[in-house]
Amino acid sequence: MILEKVENPEDLKKLSLKELDVLASEIRELIIQITSKNGGHLASSLGVVELAIAIHYVFDAPHDKIIWDVGHQSYAHKILTGRKERFPTIRKYKGLSGFLNPAESDYDAFITGHASNSISAALGIAEAMRQLGEEHYVIPVVGDGSMTGGLSFEGLNHAGRFKKNFIVILNDNEMSISPNVGALAAYLSKVTTGSRYMKFRKDVESLLKSIPRIGTQVAKRIRKLEEALKSLIVPGIIFEELGFKYVGPIEGHNISYLIETLKNVKDIQSPVLVHVITQKGKGYLYAEENPCTFHGVSPFDIESGNFNKEKILIPSYTQVFGETVLKLAEKDNRVIAVTAAMAEGTGLCLLRDKFPERFYDVGIAEQHGITFAAGMASKGLRPVTAIYSTFLQRAFDQIIHDVCIPNLPVIFAIDRAGIVGADGVTHQGIFDISYLRFMPNLIVMSPKDENELQHMFYTALQMNQPVAIRYPRSIGVGVPMDEEFKTIETGKAEVIKKGKDVMLLAIGNMVYPTLYASEKLEMYGIKATVVNARFIKPLDREIIAGLAAEIKTVITLEENVLQGGFGSAVLELLTEERLADSVTCRIGIPDEFVEHGSQEELREKYGLDVEGIVKTVRSVLGTAKLKVFKN
Numbered sequence: 001m002i003l004e005k006v007e008n009p010e011d012l013k014k015l016s017l018k019e020l021d022v023l024a025s026e027i028r029e030l031i032i033q034i035t036s037k038n039g040g041h042l043a044s045s046l047g048v049v050e051l052a053i054a055i056h057y058v059f060d061a062p063h064d065k066i067i068w069d070v071g072h073q074s075y076a077h078k079i080l081t082g083r084k085e086r087f088p089t090i091r092k093y094k095g096l097s098g099f100l101n102p103a104e105s106d107y108d109a110f111i112t113g114h115a116s117n118s119i120s121a122a123l124g125i126a127e128a129m130r131q132l133g134e135e136h137y138v139i140p141v142v143g144d145g146s147m148t149g150g151l152s153f154e155g156l157n158h159a160g161r162f163k164k165n166f167i168v169i170l171n172d173n174e175m176s177i178s179p180n181v182g183a184l185a186a187y188l189s190k191v192t193t194g195s196r197y198m199k200f201r202k203d204v205e206s207l208l209k210s211i212p213r214i215g216t217q218v219a220k221r222i223r224k225l226e227e228a229l230k231s232l233i234v235p236g237i238i239f240e241e242l243g244f245k246y247v248g249p250i251e252g253h254n255i256s257y258l259i260e261t262l263k264n265v266k267d268i269q270s271p272v273l274v275h276v277i278t279q280k281g282k283g284y285l286y287a288e289e290n291p292c293t294f295h296g297v298s299p300f301d302i303e304s305g306n307f308n309k310e311k312i313l314i315p316s317y318t319q320v321f322g323e324t325v326l327k328l329a330e331k332d333n334r335v336i337a338v339t340a341a342m343a344e345g346t347g348l349c350l351l352r353d354k355f356p357e358r359f360y361d362v363g364i365a366e367q368h369g370i371t372f373a374a375g376m377a378s379k380g381l382r383p384v385t386a387i388y389s390t391f392l393q394r395a396f397d398q399i400i401h402d403v404c405i406p407n408l409p410v411i412f413a414i415d416r417a418g419i420v421g422a423d424g425v426t427h428q429g430i431f432d433i434s435y436l437r438f439m440p441n442l443i444v445m446s447p448k449d450e451n452e453l454q455h456m457f458y459t460a461l462q463m464n465q466p467v468a469i470r471y472p473r474s475i476g477v478g479v480p481m482d483e484e485f486k487t488i489e490t491g492k493a494e495v496i497k498k499g500k501d502v503m504l505l506a507i508g509n510m511v512y513p514t515l516y517a518s519e520k521l522e523m524y525g526i527k528a529t530v531v532n533a534r535f536i537k538p539l540d541r542e543i544i545a546g547l548a549a550e551i552k553t554v555i556t557l558e559e560n561v562l563q564g565g566f567g568s569a570v571l572e573l574l575t576e577e578r579l580a581d582s583v584t585c586r587i588g589i590p591d592e593f594v595e596h597g598s599q600e601e602l603r604e605k606y607g608l609d610v611e612g613i614v615k616t617v618r619s620v621l622g623t624a625k626l627k628v629f630k631n
């Protein structure tokens with residue numbers, strides 16, 4: 001095994017080109033083995049094995065800074081940079097992160113997870129190095145999908161004026177998660193096909209040059225003509241105009257060619273963009289044939305390519321959302337859908353397949369997606385924008401400025417709200433309640449189950465203002481689905497169960513665990529009132545204040561950070577009602593970032609599961625009794 005000899009990039013440099021090829025297949029093997037057990041981002045990582053080897057062979061990490069955009073494709077990089085032994089722990093609780101994380105290794109030059117930040121971060125690092133008199137290279141590696149994000153363009157726009165040691169590698173596999181979209185994707189594809197023409201042109205030119213005198217003259221004329229036609233035929237002109245030296249497109253699975261090219265570009269005295277063509281899923285047939293399915297995988301059987309999922313009959317929230325929005329679109333032709341490169345992940349693919357002309361994939365461009373939807377809403381359409389909680393953070397200002405100030409009826413479908421699990425710290429959807437609930441004009445709700453989810457979307461469509469609906473990454477509760485949509489009264493909570501000892505006020509996916517906990521609490525003689533708040537904004541003042549005055553001990557439950565979250569909103573309300581004392585405890589996520597692990601492990605850690613709720617309620621009631629006694 002060559003891999004046995006490689007602990008870090010220095011070892012790589014002692015290997016022959018032949019050995020590097022063998023190493024690539026061994027790394028691939030390891031990635032497939034481990035991902036088949038742990039799940040993870042398989043296809044993207046398989047696509048850049050040779051590229052990772054070549055980069056580490058040519059450059060001098062960690063002095064040279066390599067930033068893998070998103071970081072989901074960084075498995076080979078991790079294996080090559082001292083983390084081979086720990087690689088089997090990837091995405092596991094307390095194991096390696098599935099993305100770049102500087103806290104994990106010096107070789108991870110910057111935090112990644114959300115797309116398109118690598119060029120800006122790299123530029124900052126390069127400029128700091130210049131200020132500090134350090135002479136190292138900075139190499140952001142960006143996928144063609146991530147290049148569609150506005151932040152990438154902002155970085156490119158700024159980078160062109162810098163001088164050297166800045167090498168952007170564009171990893172072009174024509175795929176985002178689904179096939180890449182937009183004019184840039186079309187342009188890159190033209191460049192790739194155009195490169196065949198370029199090769200032909202070079203061959204003709206050298207042939208002509210080989211004919212003495214006449215040849216040189218003719219070649220000169222051809223070059224003049226080309227100058228005029230440059231914008232039509234020179235690959236990468238778009239990058240050249242931005243101040244980069246464009247190199248490529250080059251074959252991304254040929255290690256020696258990659259090494260040679262990267263060595264050559266090191267001396268160029270301007271920012272360079274190396275356009276590398278790779279195949280997503282390379283080396284594993286199922287992933288090559290179906291890169292979208294194998295982009296992010298759950299555990300699977302290597303032989304058959306089948307996923308080890310048991311057949312679950314309960315639909316996921318995502319599925320129910322996808323079906324609901326499709327039904328709503330069938331009934332109301334004002335409904336259109338917007339996704340930022342996540343048609344499959346959000347369930348909007350159902351609407352896409354039925355109404356392609358009412359479906360918009362804007363690329364990895366959440367900010368644009370929201371303002372684009374706002375524009376449509378301003379003309380009377382009813383856009384549903386489905387964006388994961390964590391990625392909606394990107395569009396914070398657009399929600400305020402372009403949607404809420406003009407009070408436009410954009411519906412935000414916020415999937416993956418709460419703890420998402422193995423994707424970890426950059427992907428947890430634990431901030432949306434806090435970053436949405438203060439926005440004037442915005443209604444914020446969260447369903448307790450999949451049936452309520454469909455009614456909430458139906459309700460949102462009746463409202464003539466912005467509405468956000470947050471729901472978790474999970475299967476539903478398994479409740480029966482109503483045939484007919486129902487309207488939920490705005491700001492109305494639901495009292496599920498009455499008990500005199502404590503009021504458990506829960507939102508969204510915390511409602512059922514709270515209900516189950518209340519059943520367990522009965523075994524300890526504790527009778528709980530359980531309320532499904534349904535609305536974070538507006539809160540049900542009548543029910544919440546009424547019950548708080550009666551029961552006097554209120555515990556709020558949410559899968560969001562406590563700072564500025566649902567419990568904070570309840571506290572504010574009860575302060576206004578002079579009942580703040582009744583909020584004895586807020587259950588939620590403390591003031592810290594949540595690492596990776598399974599959803600179950602993380603919920604246990606933060607006391608968000610049934611056992612945790614029981615424990616907290618019991619201990620709070622002990623304290624509460626003491627407090628009452630003292631008074």
Ligand SMILES: Cc1ncc(C[n+]2csc(CCOP(=O)(O)OP(=O)(O)O)c2C)c(N)n1
Pocket residue numbers: 044047070072073113114115142143144145146147171173175176177280340341342364366391394
């Ligand atoms: C801001 C943001 N939006 C969405 C995503 C989800 N996402 C992860 S990878 C990916 C596709 C990336 O495509 P590309 O950069 O071409 O890399 P590839 O997987 O093709 O190698 C998307 C949309 C994200 N990570 N960040």
